[in-house]
Amino acid sequence: MKEKTIDYIFRTTWLAINKMYNEEAAQFETTMATGFALLSIDQEHGTPSTSLGPKMGMEATSLSRTLKTMEEKGLIERRPNPEDGRGVIIHLTDFGKEKRAYSREKVLTFNEAVKNNISAEELASFHKVAEVINNMIANKQIYNQKENSLK
Known part of the structure; x- marks a missing residue:
């Protein structure tokens, strides 16, 4: 890609x-x-x-x-x-x-x-990014949000 x-x-x-x-x-x-x-x-x-x-x-x-x-x-x-x-x-x-x-x-x-x-700061950032993505998915904030805004 x-x-x-x-x-x-x-x-x-x-x-x-x-x-x-x-x-x-x-x-x-x-x-x-x-x-x-x-x-x-x-x-x-x-x-x-x-x-x-x-x-x-x-x-x-x-x-x-x-x-x-x-x-x-x-x-x-x-x-x-x-x-x-x-x-x-x-x-x-x-x-x-x-x-x-x-x-x-x-x-x-x-x-x-x-x-x-990997530095401690970079690793902490990685953990934060993964946590945010997991929470977005768990709370259905990706596709449902888009679908709801189309209604």
Whole structure:
């Protein structure tokens, strides 16, 4: 693109990050989605399966596949929710906790590398921009605003 749009920059940057994490994860026969799930599950108390999807920003179908694979690999176990018999709590196994520590190390390494190459002020600006964009989207201030002004 001759002029890069804001969404283009976000999309290509995220795709590059996604590829980087998947290349790291592939060395251990896993994926970035699995690593992200490991980091999203509470190590001590587990996490209800119903809150895991929204926490990760994942669709139910993708999350189900990821959790099934994680269970097959012995990373997690599903236990009945003692407060709601219909629900399930996802718990990390000891092996899952090991892999979680590895995933955490990779995320921290990435964060440190970024912090070493971008000033604190630039990083604060990036966070602010991302927060504003997320709030605009959450509050439907982009397309609905335009559509409402046309009426």
